Amino acid sequence: MQINTDFTRPVTIRGDRYHWVPSTQTGVERMMLDRIGDEKARATTVVRYSLILHFLITLILGVKKF
Secondary structure (H helix, E strand, O other), X not given: OEEOOOOOOXXXXXXXXXXOEEOOOOOEXXXXXXEXXXXXXXXXXXEEEOXXXXXXXXXXXXOOOO
């Protein structure tokens, strides 16, 4: 798979016009910025967590946000 592999050219990716892909981990979605390769690949993604998963991570790790 080849996505935005020419690093000599700037690319603009708008989150509202791009699709989030479900990850293999429940509650996690990814937005692919670039990818070079198939099964073993070099890739850059933006990751977002569901609100429930974020709450559980915060609860388990004891992280406090003010």
